[in-house]
Amino acid sequence: MKIIAGISDLLIPLLILYIVGYGVLQKINCYDIFVGGAKEGLGTAVKILPTLVGLMVAVGILRASGFLDALAGILGWVTEPFGFPAELVPLGFVRLFSASAAVGLLTDLYSQFGTDSSIGFTASLMMCCTETVFYTMSVYYMAAGVRKSRWTLPGALLVSLAGIAASVVLAGIFV
Numbered sequence: 001m002k003i004i005a006g007i008s009d010l011l012i013p014l015l016i017l018y019i020v021g022y023g024v025l026q027k028i029n030c031y032d033i034f035v036g037g038a039k040e041g042l043g044t045a046v047k048i049l050p051t052l053v054g055l056m057v058a059v060g061i062l063r064a065s066g067f068l069d070a071l072a073g074i075l076g077w078v079t080e081p082f083g084f085p086a087e088l089v090p091l092g093f094v095r096l097f098s099a100s101a102a103v104g105l106l107t108d109l110y111s112q113f114g115t116d117s118s119i120g121f122t123a124s125l126m127m128c129c130t131e132t133v134f135y136t137m138s139v140y141y142m143a144a145g146v147r148k149s150r151w152t153l154p155g156a157l158l159v160s161l162a163g164i165a166a167s168v169v170l171a172g173i174f175v
Contacts, residue, residue, distance in 0.1 A: 044143045051138045059094060059101040068093065068105075083168050085119050087112075091126060092164055096133045096157075103127075122171035129163030131156065 023030040062068055068090035076086025087109065095102040106123050113119040133156040137149060 048139050048142045051142050052135075055097055055135055055138065056101075059098045062094070063101065063104075083172060084164070085122070087119055088123055088126065091123055092130070092160075095126065095130050096160060097135055099132050099135070102132075118171060121174065122167055125167035125170055126164055129167045130160045131163075133157060133160055 020030050023033070071093060072086045072089040075089045079089060080086060091102055091105045091109065094105055106127060109123045110120055115121075115124070133153070137152060137156065140146075141149065
């Protein structure tokens with residue numbers, strides 16, 4: 001195990017050294033290329049900032065307004081027969097928009113039910129098996145200038161649903 005830890009500690013510095021060394025051998029001005037990439041990255045960050053702020057504000061409003069609790073109450077009777085607790089409905093919904101807000105809900109679930117509970121274990125697996133679909137699409141599509149998402153959203157939502165289903169099944173097996 002110590003060997004793997006040692007390799008992982010050296011991997012990033014060696015990769016950087018390799019890239020810079022290759023650039024020097026090819027007589028490429030690595031610093032100018034790095035600065036140009038940093039400028040482009042900063043421009044991209046400025047372009048996507050309004051989208052990020054909008055998503056964060058929307059998730060904050062949903063949490064503060066009690067909408068997520070109402071959603072859990074409404075959808076809970078549909079999800080409970082499939083083994084998906086109503087308490088996890090808000091986490092599944094918020095996870096589609098914001099990872100940080102989902103972590104906040106996860107922490108609330110841990111404090112309420114415990115990390116070793118069935119709900120805590122299923123919630124942990126949900127966080128691993130799902131993605132922030134709307135956040136990812138908005139950031140990448142905004143940065144790339146994509147206007148038509150085609151089948152991205154239905155496919156991503158289907159995969160997130162499969163991840164939620166897998167977390168319920170796996171939690172049922174291991175808890």
